[in-house]
Amino acid sequence: MRSLFLKVFLWFWLAMVLVIAALAITSYLTRSEPVPRPPQFIEAIVSAYSRTAVDTFEREGAAGLSSFLERVERDANIRAYLFDSGGTELSGRNAAPEERELALRAARSGNPASKMLGGGMVIEAKPVPARDGGRYVFVSVLPLGPPRPPGDSPGSPRPPRPLFGPFNFLLGESTTAFVLRLLAVVLTAGLLCYLLARYIVSPVVKLREVTRRVAGGDLSARVSPMLGRRSDELAAMGHDFDAMASKIETLMMAQQRLLRDISHELRSPLARLNVALDLARKRAGADAASALSRIELESNRLSEMISQLLVLTRRESSSNGFQHERIDLAEVVREVVADADFEARNDHRAVRITVCDECRTIGAGALLRSAIENVVRNAVRYTMEGTTVEVSLQCRENGGGKYALIRVRDFGTGVPEEMLADIFKPFYRVEEARDRESGGTGLGLAISERAIRLHDGTITAENLPEGGFLIEIRLPVKSRS
Numbered sequence: 001m002r003s004l005f006l007k008v009f010l011w012f013w014l015a016m017v018l019v020i021a022a023l024a025i026t027s028y029l030t031r032s033e034p035v036p037r038p039p040q041f042i043e044a045i046v047s048a049y050s051r052t053a054v055d056t057f058e059r060e061g062a063a064g065l066s067s068f069l070e071r072v073e074r075d076a077n078i079r080a081y082l083f084d085s086g087g088t089e090l091s092g093r094n095a096a097p098e099e100r101e102l103a104l105r106a107a108r109s110g111n112p113a114s115k116m117l118g119g120g121m122v123i124e125a126k127p128v129p130a131r132d133g134g135r136y137v138f139v140s141v142l143p144l145g146p147p148r149p150p151g152d153s154p155g156s157p158r159p160p161r162p163l164f165g166p167f168n169f170l171l172g173e174s175t176t177a178f179v180l181r182l183l184a185v186v187l188t189a190g191l192l193c194y195l196l197a198r199y200i201v202s203p204v205v206k207l208r209e210v211t212r213r214v215a216g217g218d219l220s221a222r223v224s225p226m227l228g229r230r231s232d233e234l235a236a237m238g239h240d241f242d243a244m245a246s247k248i249e250t251l252m253m254a255q256q257r258l259l260r261d262i263s264h265e266l267r268s269p270l271a272r273l274n275v276a277l278d279l280a281r282k283r284a285g286a287d288a289a290s291a292l293s294r295i296e297l298e299s300n301r302l303s304e305m306i307s308q309l310l311v312l313t314r315r316e317s318s319s320n321g322f323q324h325e326r327i328d329l330a331e332v333v334r335e336v337v338a339d340a341d342f343e344a345r346n347d348h349r350a351v352r353i354t355v356c357d358e359c360r361t362i363g364a365g366a367l368l369r370s371a372i373e374n375v376v377r378n379a380v381r382y383t384m385e386g387t388t389v390e391v392s393l394q395c396r397e398n399g400g401g402k403y404a405l406i407r408v409r410d411f412g413t414g415v416p417e418e419m420l421a422d423i424f425k426p427f428y429r430v431e432e433a434r435d436r437e438s439g440g441t442g443l444g445l446a447i448s449e450r451a452i453r454l455h456d457g458t459i460t461a462e463n464l465p466e467g468g469f470l471i472e473i474r475l476p477v478k479s480r481s
Contacts, residue, residue: 008201012193020185043124045076050128050138053082057090058131066091079141083107085134095139099123103137110135117141203227203234207241219249266306273299327368329359329404329475333393336373344380344389351380355392359404362478363455371451374444375408375459375471382469383410395477402477409470414463423461424449448473 049072057065069080069091082090083103089095095103098115106113106125113125121143128136206226213221222245223238277299281292333356341351361368379389390409395402415423426446452459457475464470 009194009197012197013190016189016193017186020182020189046078046124046126046138046140046142049076049078049080049140050082050126053080053138054128054130054136057082057136062090062092066093069093077142081139083137083139085137090136099125099139099141103139106137107135200234203230203238207234207238210241210245214245214248219245219252221245266302270299270303270306324362325365327361327363327365329361329368329406330356330393332365332369332372333391333406336369336376337391340373340376340380340389347380348385349380349383350388351376352388352390353392354390355394357393357395357404359393359395359402359477361404361455361475367451368455368475371448372406372473374448375473378444379408379410379412379469379471382412384412387411404473404475404477406473406475407470408473409464409468411468414467414469415461417463420461420463424459 053065053068053072056068065082069082073079081093081095081099081103083095083100084090085107087100087104087107089100098117102113102115102123102125106127110127112127115123117123121141124140124142126138126140128138130136203223207223210221210223210226222242224242227235227238274296277292277296280288284292334353337351337353344351376389376391383389387410389411390407392405392407394405394407396405397403424445426443449459452473452475455475457473459471459473461469461471
């Protein structure tokens with residue numbers, strides 16, 4: 001589960017459900033048990049029976065009392081007993097332990113006592129004074145609910161209670177009502193938790209969206225307009241992000257403007273320098289020829305570097321400024337390899353294609369050609385004399401999508417491992433002296449990296465165990481824009 005919104009929502013909802021459950025359970029466990037009391041007219045009848053039972057016992061003894069209690073149970077559906085103050089049943093009937101215990105309690109306190117039994121029955125213990133000053137206790141077992149059907153004895157079990165255990169105090173007599181109440185509470189809690197989680201996570205989602213736009217090159221993206229009137233910590237974080245993005249945008253624009261202005265300003269002196277160089281060649285003798293050739297070489301290198309700087313600044317400032325067109329990558333690779341091989345043969349090197357699948361994509365044809373050409377020319381520059389640079393193009397599948405894999409391998413000395421991540425940075429040189437000798441400016445691979453990235457691709461480099469250097473370009477295969 002990676003969604004922050006889902007985590008916050010589920011945790012809030014779980015907390016609410018647990019609070020509801022804890023409240024229901026504690027309310028059940030700490031609720032006061034209601035004292036069961038039969039209706040008043042039944043209490044009056046029981047009171048009359050108790051007085052009659054004492055009179056019968058004192059007049060006729062245990063046999064008369066037993067006969068009277070049997071008649072009460074048969075006529076009134078009340079099971080009755082008469083106890084003395086010591087807890088002895090005087091009619092000889094078998095009393096249950098809870099009936100005897102309740103009789104002793106009433107005898108000691110002198111007050112009536114009652115106890116609820118299962119099946120909707122209640123035990124009533126009522127102290128009755130004796131003629132000699134003593135005390136009897138009349139115990140009756142009678143139902144609290146509606147009358148029993150004919151033939152149903154007082155000891156018969158009642159229908160089972162509704163389900164849901166400790167929640168029956170909420171349920172009452174209706175299981176359906178309890179379920180509906182519980183469902184309404186849980187769903188209401190879920191709705192409130194959803195709104196709260198959405199309110200908390202919404203700025204984070206918007207900040208993530210703007211962060212992606214900034215990472216994609218849109219430095220003008222801001223999150224504050226999306227936050228509305230929020231003034232909490234998340235809104236403050238959004239304002240801080242906007243300030244950071246604004247600072248980065250200002251610095252990047254200043255850097256690009258500086259490079260662009262310098263590049264343009266240097267072209268005029270270079271043009272005048274070339275004119276002066278041609279005049280110097282005509283006026284100078286043979287002794288100055290080597291020096292003038294060196295000046296021409298360095299001037300050409302400087303002109304090339306300025307051109308590459310202009311290309312780099314254009315790539316940095318406009319990520320969507322090129323026309324999308326259908327590109328045949330196989331044709332582009334074949335043309336680049338043919339041109340590079342023609343030039344490499346003058347230096348006793350060669351370039352050849354090992355694999356060339358048919359792959360097509362959408363993008364800027366000139367831009368992609370320049371990116372691939374820079375990589376191939378870089379490989380030709382550093383491969384050993386007498387070796388051949390190998391170029392391959394394969395169309396592969398990954399996770400249901402297709403991508404083009406372009407591999408350029410040379411047989412040079414490679415690059416130190418700690419410098420592999422830096423060779424795509426502008427003006428980065430592995431060996432300063434070697435790059436000056438070969439004419440490298442440190443911009444070719446940087447331009448290629450930006451061009452590939454603008455086409456949603458990647459470019460990586462690695463040293464091969466058997467020797468040599470390998471650069472891989474991965475481009476998505478697209479059939480339409």
